[in-house]
Amino acid sequence: MKYPNSNETYHKKISYANRGMKLEELINDANSYYIDNNIALIFKKPTPIGIVSVANKDKQKIITKAYFKEASTLDYNGVYKGQYIEFDAKETLSQTSFPLSNISVHQLKHIENIIQHKGIVFLVIKINNHFYLIGGKQIIDFVKSKKRKSIPIKYFQEHCININLKHNILDYIESLNLYLGGNYE
Amino acid sequence: MKYPNSNETYHKKISYANRGMKLEELINDANSYYIDNNIALIFKKPTPIGIVSVANKDKQKIITKAYFKEASTLDYNGVYKGQYIEFDAKETLSQTSFPLSNISVHQLKHIENIIQHKGIVFLVIKINNHFYLIGGKQIIDFVKSKKRKSIPIKYFQEHCININLKHNILDYIESLNLYLGGNYE
Numbered sequence: 001m002k003y004p005n006s007n008e009t010y011h012k013k014i015s016y017a018n019r020g021m022k023l024e025e026l027i028n029d030a031n032s033y034y035i036d037n038n039i040a041l042i043f044k045k046p047t048p049i050g051i052v053s054v055a056n057k058d059k060q061k062i063i064t065k066a067y068f069k070e071a072s073t074l075d076y077n078g079v080y081k082g083q084y085i086e087f088d089a090k091e092t093l094s095q096t097s098f099p100l101s102n103i104s105v106h107q108l109k110h111i112e113n114i115i116q117h118k119g120i121v122f123l124v125i126k127i128n129n130h131f132y133l134i135g136g137k138q139i140i141d142f143v144k145s146k147k148r149k150s151i152p153i154k155y156f157q158e159h160c161i162n163i164n165l166k167h168n169i170l171d172y173i174e175s176l177n178l179y180l181g182g183n184y185e
Numbered sequence: 186m187k188y189p190n191s192n193e194t195y196h197k198k199i200s201y202a203n204r205g206m207k208l209e210e211l212i213n214d215a216n217s218y219y220i221d222n223n224i225a226l227i228f229k230k231p232t233p234i235g236i237v238s239v240a241n242k243d244k245q246k247i248i249t250k251a252y253f254k255e256a257s258t259l260d261y262n263g264v265y266k267g268q269y270i271e272f273d274a275k276e277t278l279s280q281t282s283f284p285l286s287n288i289s290v291h292q293l294k295h296i297e298n299i300i301q302h303k304g305i306v307f308l309v310i311k312i313n314n315h316f317y318l319i320g321g322k323q324i325i326d327f328v329k330s331k332k333r334k335s336i337p338i339k340y341f342q343e344h345c346i347n348i349n350l351k352h353n354i355l356d357y358i359e360s361l362n363l364y365l366g367g368n369y370e
Contacts, residue, residue: 041302043258046231049248063234063251073228077262079269082303086264117226118267 023091023126026170027076033169040173042078042085072106074121080173084119087172091126097150098125100143108143111136122179124163124172125156131163132156133175208276208311211355212261218354225358227263227270257291259306265358269304272357276311282335283310285328293328296321307364309348309357310341316348317341318360 027044034040052065074088088107092098103111103123114121114136121136134151138159142151161175161182212229219225237250259273273292277283288296288308299306299321306321319336323344327336346360346367 035298038301041298041304046233047236048231049234049251051232061253063248063253066234066248066251068246068248079271079299079302079304082268084264084267084269113220113226114264116223117264119226119264 023089023124026165026168027089027124027172029168030170030172031076031078034173040078040080040085042076042080044076045073048072070104070106072104073110074107074123080120080176084114084117085121085176086114086119087122087124089124089126094150095128095153097152098127098156099150101149103139108140112140115140120176120180122176124170125160127153127156130156131165131170131172132160133163133172133179134160135179208274208309211350211353212274212309212357214353215355215357216261216263219358225263225265225270227261227265229261230258233257255289255291257289258295259292259308265305265361269299269302270306270361271299271304272307272309274309274311279335280313280338282337283312283341284335286334288324293325297325300325305361305365307361309355310345312338312341315341316350316355316357317345318348318357318364319345320364 024044031040031042031044034042048069048071049066050069051063052067053063055062055064074086076088077084077086079085088103090098090102092102111121123134123136123139125132125134134156139151142148142155161178163170163172163175165171209229216225216227216229219227233254233256234251235254236248237252238248240247240249259271261273262269262271264270273288275283275287277287296306308319308321308324310317310319319341324336327333327340346363348355348357348360350356
């Protein structure tokens, strides 16, 4: 895989060292790294909210009441080599399995829709201090065939691609390339 | 182009008749039509906001103060036949030209980034009661070479693809196919 870096114009310098290890921060840092190095263009979607009331203050509109909407899609999307990518990052405190209750019914439907439209869809799972990439089709197959309430850690170890943390960059695109070269439907 | 309709599971019935003619509504209706008919999966992004304060009320989190952030990307994105699509819809009251001030510097940079990552990026422009699809590259070329403050209607008429309104569906994907078959970079 070539990591071109031809577009110097928008190259920003960000220090990736000494940052927190929370999964969302790791993903955000990886996305910044991918943008800075022209590898992929992936963003966290804005939080979906329902606006109840807005006031005008000093000629600016201020939201004075709003509520958080339940997510019906995944948190991150963007473009990688022309292809549509959407994914979510989930961590579980359980060291033995990932509870499927972490994924809503709407999100499962959305994952199926993305697969149908030939987009790339996956989850980044942090379990027992390891990171795995599990494909959307793997999740759907698991939900449909196993009828279990959680994915055991053994499944990740045996059927999913590990994501390496290199110099604080959680390089999920490297794992995605392996996944796409393998059993991607 | 085939318009497959194999996935009956999530097929919803929506009446597209007797709806308003505002551009955003037309785009939202087209997107619903595309999802219902398994043509494309495209959504309006949530409005980007900055949350200032949150209160707990009846065990629910309520946003009590927030502000609207300036858009630095385009309003709609999604997947069409595996490809990444992002676009925005803009209308102008002027019947003779489209002011480039409608597109922010951040949005222009974002358009360039999408092109670099081989995503499909365009604007849907409503001018003088006609709808046109103008490609991201066309906009960037116009901004860079012409150094004008607006795009004259003649440019849309001569160099852009018309978008047809059929039974209240603004079929921009049909125009996109023509665009992609033509001078898409």
